[in-house]
Amino acid sequence: xxxxxxxxxxxxxxxxxxxxxxxxxxxxxxxxxxxxxxxxxxxxxxxxxxxxxxxxxxxxxxxxxxxxxxxxxxxxxxxxxxxxxxxxxxxxxxxxxxxxxxxxxxxxxxxxxxxxxxxxxxxxxxxxxxxxxxxxxxxxxxxxxxxxxxxxxxxxxxxxxxxxxxxxxxxxxxxxxxxxxxxxxxxxxxxxxxxxxxxxxxxxxxxxxxxxxxxxxxxxxxxxxxxxxxxxxxxxxxxxxxxxxxxxxxxxxxxxxxxxxxxxxxxxxxxxxxxxxxxxxxxxxxxxxxxxxxxxxxxxxxxxxxxxxxxxxxxxx
Numbered sequence: 001x002x003x004x005x006x007x008x009x010x011x012x013x014x015x016x017x018x019x020x021x022x023x024x025x026x027x028x029x030x031x032x033x034x035x036x037x038x039x040x041x042x043x044x045x046x047x048x049x050x051x052x053x054x055x056x057x058x059x060x061x062x063x064x065x066x067x068x069x070x071x072x073x074x075x076x077x078x079x080x081x082x083x084x085x086x087x088x089x090x091x092x093x094x095x096x097x098x099x100x101x102x103x104x105x106x107x108x109x110x111x112x113x114x115x116x117x118x119x120x121x122x123x124x125x126x127x128x129x130x131x132x133x134x135x136x137x138x139x140x141x142x143x144x145x146x147x148x149x150x151x152x153x154x155x156x157x158x159x160x161x162x163x164x165x166x167x168x169x170x171x172x173x174x175x176x177x178x179x180x181x182x183x184x185x186x187x188x189x190x191x192x193x194x195x196x197x198x199x200x201x202x203x204x205x206x207x208x209x210x211x212x213x214x215x216x217x218x219x220x221x222x223x224x225x226x227x228x229x230x231x232x233x234x235x236x237x238x239x240x241x242x243x244x245x246x247x248x249x250x251x252x253x254x255x256x257x258x259x260x261x262x263x264x265x266x267x268x269x270x271x272x273x274x275x276x277x278x279x280x281x282x283x284x285x286x287x288x289x290x291x292x293x294x295x296x297x298x299x300x301x302x303x304x305x306x307x308x309x310x311x312x313x314x315x316x317x
Contacts, residue, residue, distance in 0.1 A: 015043040017167060017219045018316040019242065022058035024283035024309035026248050026262075027080040033285060034311055035080035038244070039064050040165055040221060042147050048072040049163060049223050055084040056091055062312045066095060071142060073149065074105035075225065076135065076160035082109070086116055093124050100127040104141045104151075106159055107132035135161035138236055152236045154227035157261045162227070164237055167218035175213055182206050219317045222277075225284045228258065229267040237275050241317045244309065245271055247282035247295055265295040269302035278317075283309035 018041045025033025035052025039062070046068045048055075059066060074082050085103070092101060103113070110130045117128060133141050133151050136159055142149035146168055151161040174193050184198050184206075192198060198206045222237040224230075225246045237243065248262035257264050263271075265282060272280040280303055285292055292308055299306040307315075 016316070017042050017221070018314050019221060019244070019281075020062050020064060020314045021281075021283070021309045021311060022055055022062060022064075023052050023311060024285060025080075026284050026286050027078065028287045030287040032287070032290075034058055035083070036075075036225060036284060037084065038223070039069070042165065042167060044068075045147070046070070047142075047149070047165070050075055050081040050225075051084040051088055052080045053083045056087060058311060062314075066092065067097065067099075069101075070099060071102045071104060073141070073151075073163050074103065074109060075154070075162065075223070076156060076158055077106060077109055077112075078158065078226070081226075085113070086120070089117070089121060089124075089128060092126065093121060097126045100129050102129045102131055104131045104133065104149075106135045106161070108159075133161070135159040150236065152233055154224060154233065155230045155261060156226045156228070160226060162222060162224040162233060162237075164240070165221045165223075167220065169218045170215045172208070172212035172215050175211055178211050182211070184211065221317060222275075224271070226262055228261045229263055229271065231271075231274065234271070234274050237277075239276050241278040242281065242315065243272050243275065243277045243279070244281045244283055246284045247299070248284050248286045250289065250294055250298055253286075253288075265298040266302060269299035269306060272303045272306070277303075278305065279315075280306040281309050281315065282306060285309075 020039045022037040023034030025035055034054040036050040037052050037055040038049050040047045048069050051072055110132055133139050136153050138152045140148055141151045148166050150164040154160040154162050172193050174189050182200055192211050195208055197208050198211060220240045222240045222243045227246050245268035246263040247265045247268045249257040249264050251264045251266045254264050268282055282295055282299055296308050
C-alpha cells in the first residue's frame with residue numbers, strides 16, 4: 001500500500017473528537033441561550049467543561065449519555081459556569097451511578113462543594129472525587145494513554161483557567177507493502193512502529209522511516225472562556241485545531257469589555273490568528289445582541305475560519 005493511500009484511508013477512519021455546545025450565553029439570563037457548558041467527546045470518553053444552570057436539560061436535548069461523563073472541568077467560580085454542578089451530582093445519584101465522578105476545579109470550590117455534599121448528598125452511592133488546581137498556573141490536570149488536559153491561566157475578574165485538550169500522537173503506521181518486501185515478521189511489527197529499524201537475513205539495515213508512514217499529529221481543542229484579550233496564553237495553545245473563545249461584546253463595546261474583563265469578537269479573532277488556530281468558535285454572548293451576526297462579521301474580517309456557537313451544535317475535529 002502506498003503511503004498516500006494509507007494516509008487517506010487512515011484519515012477517513014480517525015477516532016471521534018468532537019465538541020457539543022450545551023450553553024454559550026453569558027451570565028445575564030436570556031431566552032435565546034443557556035449559560036456555559038459543553039461536552040468534549042474524545043474516542044468515546046466524555047468530558048464536561050463548565051456546568052451552568054440548565055446543563056441537564058441541554059444534555060437531554062443533545063442526547064448525551066449522562067452515565068458516560070466521568071470528568072467535569074470547572075474554569076472558575078462565577079455562577080454561570082458552576083451553578084448547575086450540584087444538580088448534576090444529584091441527578092447522577094438518582095440514575096443509580098456507582099462510578100466515581102471527578103471534579104477538576106480551582107481549589108477554592110471544594111470549601112463550598114464539601115458543605116453542599118455533606119448537607120444534601122451524604123448518602124450518595126458513588127464517590128465525588130475533587131481534583132483541585134491553581135488557575136494561576138499552567139498545569140496538566142488530566143492524563144491518560146490517549147489524551148492530556150492542561151489548565152492554563154486566563155485574565156478575568158476572578159482566578160480563571162482555560163483548558164487545552166490534546167490528543168496524543170500514536171505510533172507510526174506500518175507500511176505493510178514495505179514490510180512484506182523486506183520480510184519483516186509479524187511479531188516484529190510493534191517494535192518497528194515504535195521506532196525500531198529492521199535487519200534482514202543478509203545483514204542489511206532497513207531504517208524505520210522506510211518501513212512506516214508517520215502518524216498524524218494529535219488533534220487539539222482549546223476552551224478559552226472567560227477572559228480579556230490574553231496573549232500570554234498563546235504559547236500554550238499554539239497550533240490548536242479548534243478554539244472556543246469568549247466573545248461577550250462587539251468592538252463597539254470595547255470599553256465595557258475591558259471593564260468586565262471579557263473579550264470582543266475582534267479580540268477572539270486576533271487570539272485565533274496569533275495562535276495559528278485551525279478554526280474559531282465564538283461564544284459567551286451578551287444578551288445585548290439580538291443578532292449575533294455582527295459579532296461573526298467582526299471576527300471573520302480578522303480570522304475568516306470563524307463560526308458562532310449555538311446550543312446543541314456539535315463540531316468535529
